[in-house]
Amino acid sequence: MRSIKTFGQGTFIARVYRDAEWGEYRARILRDGHPLAKLDYHTNDKTDALNTAKHMLAKVLGQSVRTIL
16 A cells, blocks of 8 residues: 555544555544554545545544645
């Protein structure tokens, strides 16, 4: 898997990966650099993965999605 975009900084970040083997994108939340695997989101649409990662991070941080850019 290759990381294509990271949102946030600090304890919690959201990262979107491209998994060429499965032909999908994966949105993932990481806490202190360790993935919270139960929160992974899989899709074949890049835009969907990017938007979902922003929403996931906003939910974890208790913030508005507009602040996660």
